[in-house]
Amino acid sequence: MSKAITPRAQDYAQWYNDLVxxxxxxxxxxxxxxxxxxxxxxxxxxxxxxxxxKMFKDTGHQNAYFPLFIPKTFLSREAAHVEGxxxxxxxxxxxxxxxxxxxxxxxxxxxxxxxxxxxxRPTSETIIWNTYKTWIQSYRDLPxxxxxxxxxxxxxxxxxxxxRTAEFLWQEGHTAHATAEEAMEEARRMLDVYTQFAxxxxxxxxxxxxxxxxxxxxxxxxxxCIEALMQDGKALQAGTSHFLGQNFARAFxxxxxxxxxEQEYVWATSWGVSTRLIGALVMAHGDDDGLKLxxxxxxxxxxxxxxxxxxxxxxxxxxxxxxxxxxxxKAGFRVQYDDADHVRPxxxxxxxxxxGVPLRLSLGEREIxxxxxEAVRRDTREKLYLPFDQLPEKIxxxxxxxxxxxxxxxxxxxxxxxxxxxxxxxxxxxxxxxxGFVYAHWDGTPETEIRIKELSKATIRCIPFPGQLPDHGxxxxxxxxxxxxxxxxxxxAY
Amino acid sequence: MSKAITPRAQDYAQWYNDLVxxxxxxxxxxxxxxxxxxxxxxxxxxxxxxxxxKMFKDTGHQNAYFPLFIPKTFLSREAAHVEGxxxxxxxxxxxxxxxxxxxxxxxxxxxxxxxxxxxxRPTSETIIWNTYKTWIQSYRDLPxxxxxxxxxxxxxxxxxxxxRTAEFLWQEGHTAHATAEEAMEEARRMLDVYTQFAxxxxxxxxxxxxxxxxxxxxxxxxxxCIEALMQDGKALQAGTSHFLGQNFARAFxxxxxxxxxEQEYVWATSWGVSTRLIGALVMAHGDDDGLKLxxxxxxxxxxxxxxxxxxxxxxxxxxxxxxxxxxxxKAGFRVQYDDADHVRPxxxxxxxxxxGVPLRLSLGEREIxxxxxEAVRRDTREKLYLPFDQLPEKIxxxxxxxxxxxxxxxxxxxxxxxxxxxxxxxxxxxxxxxxGFVYAHWDGTPETEIRIKELSKATIRCIPFPGQLPDHGxxxxxxxxxxxxxxxxxxxAY
Numbered sequence: 001m002s003k004a005i006t007p008r009a010q011d012y013a014q015w016y017n018d019l020v021x022x023x024x025x026x027x028x029x030x031x032x033x034x035x036x037x038x039x040x041x042x043x044x045x046x047x048x049x050x051x052x053x054k055m056f057k058d059t060g061h062q063n064a065y066f067p068l069f070i071p072k073t074f075l076s077r078e079a080a081h082v083e084g085x086x087x088x089x090x091x092x093x094x095x096x097x098x099x100x101x102x103x104x105x106x107x108x109x110x111x112x113x114x115x116x117x118x119x120x121r122p123t124s125e126t127i128i129w130n131t132y133k134t135w136i137q138s139y140r141d142l143p144x145x146x147x148x149x150x151x152x153x154x155x156x157x158x159x160x161x162x163x164r165t166a167e168f169l170w171q172e173g174h175t176a177h178a179t180a181e182e183a184m185e186e187a188r189r190m191l192d193v194y195t196q197f198a199x200x201x202x203x204x205x206x207x208x209x210x211x212x213x214x215x216x217x218x219x220x221x222x223x224x225c226i227e228a229l230m231q232d233g234k235a236l237q238a239g240t241s242h243f244l245g246q247n248f249a250r251a252f253x254x255x256x257x258x259x260x261x262e263q264e265y266v267w268a269t270s271w272g273v274s275t276r277l278i279g280a281l282v283m284a285h286g287d288d289d290g291l292k293l294x295x296x297x298x299x300x301x302x303x304x305x306x307x308x309x310x311x312x313x314x315x316x317x318x319x320x321x322x323x324x325x326x327x328x329x330k331a332g333f334r335v336q337y338d339d340a341d342h343v344r345p346x347x348x349x350x351x352x353x354x355x356g357v358p359l360r361l362s363l364g365e366r367e368i369x370x371x372x373x374e375a376v377r378r379d380t381r382e383k384l385y386l387p388f389d390q391l392p393e394k395i396x397x398x399x400x401x402x403x404x405x406x407x408x409x410x411x412x413x414x415x416x417x418x419x420x421x422x423x424x425x426x427x428x429x430x431x432x433x434x435x436g437f438v439y440a441h442w443d444g445t446p447e448t449e450i451r452i453k454e455l456s457k458a459t460i461r462c463i464p465f466p467g468q469l470p471d472h473g474x475x476x477x478x479x480x481x482x483x484x485x486x487x488x489x490x491x492x493a494y
Numbered sequence: 495m496s497k498a499i500t501p502r503a504q505d506y507a508q509w510y511n512d513l514v515x516x517x518x519x520x521x522x523x524x525x526x527x528x529x530x531x532x533x534x535x536x537x538x539x540x541x542x543x544x545x546x547x548k549m550f551k552d553t554g555h556q557n558a559y560f561p562l563f564i565p566k567t568f569l570s571r572e573a574a575h576v577e578g579x580x581x582x583x584x585x586x587x588x589x590x591x592x593x594x595x596x597x598x599x600x601x602x603x604x605x606x607x608x609x610x611x612x613x614x615r616p617t618s619e620t621i622i623w624n625t626y627k628t629w630i631q632s633y634r635d636l637p638x639x640x641x642x643x644x645x646x647x648x649x650x651x652x653x654x655x656x657x658r659t660a661e662f663l664w665q666e667g668h669t670a671h672a673t674a675e676e677a678m679e680e681a682r683r684m685l686d687v688y689t690q691f692a693x694x695x696x697x698x699x700x701x702x703x704x705x706x707x708x709x710x711x712x713x714x715x716x717x718x719c720i721e722a723l724m725q726d727g728k729a730l731q732a733g734t735s736h737f738l739g740q741n742f743a744r745a746f747x748x749x750x751x752x753x754x755x756e757q758e759y760v761w762a763t764s765w766g767v768s769t770r771l772i773g774a775l776v777m778a779h780g781d782d783d784g785l786k787l788x789x790x791x792x793x794x795x796x797x798x799x800x801x802x803x804x805x806x807x808x809x810x811x812x813x814x815x816x817x818x819x820x821x822x823x824k825a826g827f828r829v830q831y832d833d834a835d836h837v838r839p840x841x842x843x844x845x846x847x848x849x850g851v852p853l854r855l856s857l858g859e860r861e862i863x864x865x866x867x868e869a870v871r872r873d874t875r876e877k878l879y880l881p882f883d884q885l886p887e888k889i890x891x892x893x894x895x896x897x898x899x900x901x902x903x904x905x906x907x908x909x910x911x912x913x914x915x916x917x918x919x920x921x922x923x924x925x926x927x928x929x930g931f932v933y934a935h936w937d938g939t940p941e942t943e944i945r946i947k948e949l950s951k952a953t954i955r956c957i958p959f960p961g962q963l964p965d966h967g968x969x970x971x972x973x974x975x976x977x978x979x980x981x982x983x984x985x986x987a988y
Contacts, residue, residue, distance in 0.1 A: 027629075029560070029621070030565060034561035034562070034563060041558075042557045043556065046557065062536070062537065065536055066530050067524075069525045070525070071524060071525060072599075073599060075600060086590070086591035086592070087590060087591075088590065091587065092584045092587075093586075094585040095583070096585075097566065097569070097585065097613070105567060106569060108585050108611055118584070119591070127523070127524065127525070131524075167561060169559065
């Protein structure tokens with residue numbers, strides 16, 4: 001099977017699909033909009049899960065599991081929520097098939113219609129708050145700090161592997177608090193967790209901020225987000241955290257006796273990241289030869305490839321390679337040794353480049369004589385020689401360096417793609433060249449936001465938190481010229 | 495809320511429900527047949543998952559993820575499979591809701607009917623083998639050794655927490671092989687993995703064997719199982735591993751070029767265990783005071799409870815308890831310290847007994863003066879005193895001892911509940927007293943198997959592998975008197 005990858009410059013979308021498919025991250029499935037996450041992609045997800053799960057537990061959260069199905073009427077309880085999610089959902093209407101009297105197959109048994117249809121969860125606020133009602137009586141039952149790892153379904157019409165699929169995997173945190181302040185703190189804390197995860201593990205620089213009302217989660221009072229930039233200049237929302245106020249507590253009548261002995265509605269947050277982050281990893285770091293995975297998440301951090309010309313050489317190299325393999329395994333690296341004999345080293349080099357393995361070690365007779373291995377970094381293609389007697393330390397240092405350099409590379413790219421503009425022409429021009437984020441004044445109205453989207457396909461990615469971008473104070477809307485309190489961040493987005 | 499638990503002798507089923515609910519393992523949900531797995535129950539599942547996942551990876555398997563939905567026609571491809579699963583499945587027929595023109599809610603949008611209905615996976619053989627078709631061309635692509643952690647749905651009419659729910663969590667292994675021998679070896683290997691998990695981690699003795707044709711997985715050539723005994727004398731199938739032959743390869747036309755350059759259908763296995771195992775843990779070990787969790791899986795292995803009469807004592811005890819807590823955490827134990835001041839130690843003792851924590855440490859001023867803690871085993875209620883300067887070693891030893899003793903306790907109970915019988919009267923009597931497994935001859939026909947079930951409610955749990963029970967050679971069927979080659983194991987079952 002050809003592993004030829006469409007160059008980014010030729011067709012970015014096709015380049016992305018080529019990378020995902022040919023590197024073995026995922027595959028299409030027979031079910032419209034649903035994908036198969038292949039072992040290599042799932043191993044990446046497992047590494048992401050492990051790190052996130054640890055961070056959630058370190059901040060006091062526990063995992064739990066709630067039903068896949070949501071009674072149809074639950075969705076309607078929160079007015080904004082149903083508007084946001086009823087449009088695209090999988091509806092279970094029957095609970096049995098029967099043999100088709102007209103043929104060999106099976107048909108839906110019309111006698112097995114559900115009294116109330118069930119929705120396959122697009123998100124779990126409703127079923128969870130209906131449950132919290134029975135768990136919460138007094139302030140002593142609060143806070144509840146729960147996370148769920150689950151699959152969810154949103155019936156997307158245009159799907160793309162990882163980025164937009166009908167079913168995807170994610171985690172959704174759902175917390176309940178006695179005060180608005182505490183809930184707000186929680187929502188902000190989890191955005192910090194996501195920021196740390198994106199930057200320290202994914203090597204993905206993000207801008208933190210608040211969504212405009214139009215981009216808010218359906219049912220939230222305030223949505224916080226982290227926004228990343230892909231290499232084609234489009235933004236990607238990499239995580240969201242919502243302050244839900246008392247909206248879901250009111251919808252499901254969840255009250256508690258506070259310390260003053262008064263009944264009060266409970267305060268809520270929810271927050272989530274999904275397998276979409278794998279798409280972000282691909283698009284933020286990959287090149288025309290394949291993936292570049294950050295060492296902290298890569299399923300294979302180090303690949304060892306033997307180089308030999310005959311069977312005698314092969315035996316010598318094999319023995320030495322196994323020794324190095326064991327040494328690196330013992331040191332805790334995720335390392336593999338590819339001793340397949342039916343393909344040549346060059347083919348393997350290309351294969352592991354495609355798969356984004358951060359560090360490739362080659363070992364031949366010459367290297368053995370010189371007591372060293374040849375190491376090639378995936379990110380910079382820099383070639384180094386590492387002495388046998390310092391392998392674990394040197395490799396540890398190199399992987400750290402790769403992790404940092406990948407972040408700085410992505411950050412430098414991102415920073416070069418934030419353009420501050422003050423008029424509409426510049427706004428449109430900046431979206432094309434250099435592309436990326438455009439930092440501009442907006443008059444604060446949803447009408448202008450919609451108009452800007454219609455005219456430019458750009459949306460407000462966020463109103464950035466202070467301290468990340470220069471604060472230019474107030475000004476005038478880039479489209480309407482009306483007064484604006486501060487600049488916000490626009491981009492075309494995934 | 496009262497924590498009173500119905501005694502086993504009074505109402506075993508109610509005792510089980512009381513334990514599950516009151517210990518905080520799970521809760522009912524608003525969706526018929528679906529449960530909420532609460533944090534304590536989910537932590538138990540996470541520990542089970544971690545151990546199983548390690549065992550799967552150590553035997554060469556990788557995780558992946560396949561779609562939740564299965565096209566309706568896929569089910570019909572394998573004749574036995576559709577018979578087994580079409581009867582009870584959740585069917586997605588529509589992909590959109592819309593506002594109800596007649597009222598405030600939402601209704602299913604009749605214009606959004608799917609062309610082909612989708613089934614929420616009851617098990618994934620069909621969707622996976624449809625995918626394997628594109629992954630397998632030659633013997634070089636084999637074996638494929640994949641496991642999936644997922645939720646599945648089977649529309650059960652009578653549900654019970656963990657034991658039988660419409661949705662449950664499980665793992666399903668799906669492997670593809672070039673030869674029948676290799677597939678058979680794999681199916682047996684995974685049954686060994688399940689056996690080791692049940693016995694070494696769950697402290698649950700099991701009998702390994704083959705299912706009779708009537709009890710086989712729908713679509714399998716041979717189903718292997720492990721069968722455990724609950725305290726009410728009913729058996730529980732704790733895991734199954736299926737040799738699927740070429741059935742699914744034929745159904746989905748999955749052929750490969752073998753080493754002789756011939757096209758051949760691929761050989762398959764599948765194997766799974768589910769959250770049902772949590773029900774088994776509860777029923778095999780619990781008593782009238784609560785759960786008894788085996789140390790290797792318990793979310794909390796050690797609970798530290800301070801005992802004091804006044805604030806001065808409280809401060810002293812608190813300091814010492816924190817020191818012990820840190821010491822035990824550092825030693826790698828899952829340990830918690832309950833310093834809540836609004837409930838008395840006796841209340842806490844009962845609470846952690848209910849939750850099945852294997853070891854309780856109490857610490858008061860007297861213990862501190864004597865440089866020791868009081869330790870009480872959950873399984874035997876034995877009280878011991880452990881010197882401060884040997885805590886990690888002593889506690890490690892104790893937890894190992896508890897793990898072993900729980901297994902031997904369950905095994906002794908199980909062994910006392912296997913009755914060998916040679917006639918129908920004894921068969922019926924043994925099912926009542928002592929209850930449990932009845933080891934009897936059967937003439938090998940499905941008719942007799944069905945008749946025995948009708949008359950006694952007992953089913954053939956398995957035809958045991960050799961070496962576990964005495965082999966009495968051939969004999970005569972306990973019901974029909976016809977010749978029988980060997981005894982099989984009957985029981986009433988969950």
